[in-house]
Amino acid sequence: LRLQIRWSPGMRLLAKIVVVYCTLVSLVVLSMLYYYQAIDFNSNLQYSMAISTELRERALQSGHDTWDRSLESLARLWNESLAGLPRIEIKIRSRWRWPFSSTSHPVMTRIEQHFNMTRIYAMQKISRNYFNPIRHVIDYRDLEAFKRDCNIKSFTMKNSTGENRKTCDVVRTPITHYRTCAVVGSGGILLNSSCGAEIDAHDFVIRSNLPPTVPFSKDVGRKTNFTAVNHARLIAVRRALKARNPAIRAAMLARLSSSPGMVFGYSLSLPDSKKNSRYLHSVYMITKEHNVPVIPAFSHQSYMSSKGLWSKMGGRRWTLPSTGLNVFGLASTFCDRISMYGYFPFPDVDGRPIPYHYYDGVKKPHSAHKMKGEFDMFQKLHRQGLLRHVVDKCDPTL
Numbered sequence: 001l002r003l004q005i006r007w008s009p010g011m012r013l014l015a016k017i018v019v020v021y022c023t024l025v026s027l028v029v030l031s032m033l034y035y036y037q038a039i040d041f042n043s044n045l046q047y048s049m050a051i052s053t054e055l056r057e058r059a060l061q062s063g064h065d066t067w068d069r070s071l072e073s074l075a076r077l078w079n080e081s082l083a084g085l086p087r088i089e090i091k092i093r094s095r096w097r098w099p100f101s102s103t104s105h106p107v108m109t110r111i112e113q114h115f116n117m118t119r120i121y122a123m124q125k126i127s128r129n130y131f132n133p134i135r136h137v138i139d140y141r142d143l144e145a146f147k148r149d150c151n152i153k154s155f156t157m158k159n160s161t162g163e164n165r166k167t168c169d170v171v172r173t174p175i176t177h178y179r180t181c182a183v184v185g186s187g188g189i190l191l192n193s194s195c196g197a198e199i200d201a202h203d204f205v206i207r208s209n210l211p212p213t214v215p216f217s218k219d220v221g222r223k224t225n226f227t228a229v230n231h232a233r234l235i236a237v238r239r240a241l242k243a244r245n246p247a248i249r250a251a252m253l254a255r256l257s258s259s260p261g262m263v264f265g266y267s268l269s270l271p272d273s274k275k276n277s278r279y280l281h282s283v284y285m286i287t288k289e290h291n292v293p294v295i296p297a298f299s300h301q302s303y304m305s306s307k308g309l310w311s312k313m314g315g316r317r318w319t320l321p322s323t324g325l326n327v328f329g330l331a332s333t334f335c336d337r338i339s340m341y342g343y344f345p346f347p348d349v350d351g352r353p354i355p356y357h358y359y360d361g362v363k364k365p366h367s368a369h370k371m372k373g374e375f376d377m378f379q380k381l382h383r384q385g386l387l388r389h390v391v392d393k394c395d396p397t398l
């Protein structure tokens with residue numbers, strides 16, 4: 001008995017169209033996977049976004065290196081071929097990796113449950129009006145080109161005028177977009193917390209003012225991918241690098257090398273300030289001379305000029321937001337899931353006294369910072385699933 005299927009010419013044409021269509025779609029999908037590493041196929045559709053919008057937003061945020069016209073046309077093709085299908089989340093990475101392997105640490109899978117991505121994407125829209133790594137964290141090596149070609153006030157090209165004003169594109173930022181970030185403050189609450197492993201499990205770890213990590217790594221982690229320093233700290237770092245005492249110089253070089261590839265950013269605006277330029281320049285020259293794997297970065301706009309964001313986030317328009325708060329604001333533009341550690345301004349917990357910093361004997365906070373108000377705002381954002389504000393101890397068995 002032979003089974004014979006008789007195809008009508010119409011059916012044959014349809015089959016051909018289906019085959020061609022499927023091949024084209026797979027080609028597009030494969031090339032996208034190859035170039036842009038689509039990792040987690042997000043099973044939780046509630047949290048996923050339309051790919052074109054996502055891809056474009058991320059590409060725009062992640063600087064000029066990853067964004068060009070061909071990306072735009074690929075995104076459009078991809079969009080069309082996916083119409084009506086479940087949406088997936090795409091992550092842009094410059095390196096190729098097998099797309100179906102999970103990148104997340106098991107701890108992160110649990111932590112991720114905390115976040116409400118709908119609200120986070122809405123918050124990113126707001127904070128991007130105030131912070132932007134393209135303006136706030138610029139590779140120091142681009143400083144000369146920046147001064148030569150850019151209008152320092154407007155961040156547009158000097159030679160562009162009127163309607164054709166073009167955003168400065170001679171500078172790069174070493175920051176891209178990250179799935180999980182830990183923003184680590186210096187609060188004494190971190191002592192004996194065992195949070196080090198959990199902090200290091202994040203894709204990107206951010207600290208302020210280059211605190212020591214090595215002797216405290218069990219509690220604060222080892223990894224630093226970005227540290228933002230204020231004026232006083234920049235001067236202190238430079239002074240240590242130029243100290244007569246070789247032990248002081250070596251200690252500072254060691255701290256700057258403790259996390260290879262770390263971005264060392266200045267949190268206040270730099271380009272038209274000759275003096276600060278000189279400080280950052282010496283940090284750049286000295287670290288280069290010693291082959292320290294650090295990326296000094298300057299800021300076109302002071303973090304302090306973003307005060308309006310805090311009232312929008314449910315806090316106040318503080319006169320002097322802390323560096324930690326500013327770093328959180330900046331991170332909220334390029335990190336999807338932020339966990340905050342070491343932000344706890346109180347002198348004791350359950351009657352147990354805790355130092356102000358985990359690493360030095362400082363007792364009292366800077367009187368100008370409104371740490372209690374900042375704390376309350378973090379708590380509120382935590383309850384809304386916009387960030388994780390960690391004040392408890394972590395699981396020491398990690």
Ligand SMILES: *[C@@H]1O[C@H](CO)[C@@H](O)[C@H](O)[C@H]1NC(C)=O
Nearest residue numbers: 050052053075076079080083
């Ligand atoms: C992708 O498709 C959606 C609707 O399906 C549309 O709103 C959006 O503009 C499209 N994006 C691009 C880049 O074509």
Ligand SMILES: *[C@@H]1O[C@H](CO)[C@@H](O)[C@H](O)[C@H]1NC(C)=O
Nearest residue numbers: 115116117118119120384385
């Ligand atoms: C996330 O936030 C949105 C918008 O505020 C809300 O409608 C939704 O219920 C929240 N989801 C969860 C799981 O809490």
Ligand SMILES: *[C@@H]1O[C@H](CO)[C@@H](O)[C@H](O)[C@H]1NC(C)=O
Nearest residue numbers: 148149157158159160169170
């Ligand atoms: C403006 O500057 C850019 C970058 O420096 C350069 O590529 C472009 O040719 C310049 N345009 C004019 C009209 O000079």
Ligand SMILES: *[C@@H]1O[C@H](CO)[C@@H](O)[C@H](O)[C@H]1NC(C)=O
Nearest residue numbers: 188189191192352353354355
């Ligand atoms: C941390 O633990 C050590 C030893 O158990 C103890 O001496 C110290 O007081 C603790 N520090 C804090 C801040 O709890």
Ligand SMILES: *[C@@H]1O[C@H](CO)[C@@H](O)[C@H](O)[C@H]1NC(C)=O
Nearest residue numbers: 203204222223224225259260
């Ligand atoms: C963060 O820093 C660590 C080294 O401390 C490095 O291994 C890791 O690749 C960095 N992550 C990113 C996203 O740059």
